[in-house]
Amino acid sequence: MIKHGLLLRAAVPAWVLTAGAVAGGLAPIAWATGLVFGLALVLLTGWGLRRTGRGSFGPADWITFARATLVGCAAELIADGGHPHAWLVGLIAVALLLDGVDGQVARRTGTTSEFGARFDMEVDAFLILLLCVQVAETAGLWVLAIGLMRYAFVAASWAMPWLTAPLYPSMARKTVAAVQGVVLVVAVSEILPAAWTFAAVAVALASLVWSFGRDVVWLARTRVPATRPSAIVTITRSTAWPSHNQAA
DSSP: OHHHHHHHHHTHHHHHHHHHHHHOOOOHHHHHHHHHHHHHHHHHHHHHHHHTTOOSOOHHHHHHHHHHHHHHHHHHHHHTTSOSHHHHHHHHHHHHHHTTHHHHHHHHHTOOOHHHHHHHHHHHHHHHHHHHHHHHHHHOGGGHHHHHHHHHHHHHHHHOGGGGSOOOOOHHHHHHHHHHHHHHHHHHHTOSOHHHHHHHHHHHHHHHHHHHHHHHHHHHHHOOOOOOTTHHHHHHHHHHSSSOOTTO
């Protein structure tokens, strides 16, 4: 079982590159992006399994892995300039539609885990960053702030461990998280006039800054010490991205 799973994961670079070949006409930078993404996915998931003492994926982890492969294919297309556009929008749409399915499967099969939650969160975060990269080509580099804010928060938490404390439940936080994904997908699809898209992304960024700022102020005032290794998953996931953990 373990060897079989490792072989399947090792084949991801080939899956990603094959998907790129089907799209056709990709530049060398796109092929290189797919290869690097696939290798990183295999190595990081293997490291995560070892770190958490698990020998193989659970049912939900394979769904997350499939989403990650779709995200890798989208990364190839974005590296190639976002073309063909229909393929890019389709891959992103399927990846987003599958978001949440892995969590439901994990709960129904009793296989929820720290590894699964972190894996799902990282895939979501990277997809948001990719969307920002694509939108930034037309709207401006300021859009990258949406995708980079979560990573900046994680980096800040290394110097200020109190930022890793669990947050209080908040519907506003969930709403802001959902807005980011919806707005960025609409922006990538280019179904709205450029001015409307610019305004929508600006509002999404403003709401994200407000959400992060409110939570940081609350954490600074309470200074709850981090007592769980998985606490960083709680805050980074519940603050910024379309999918949330139970604490959100």
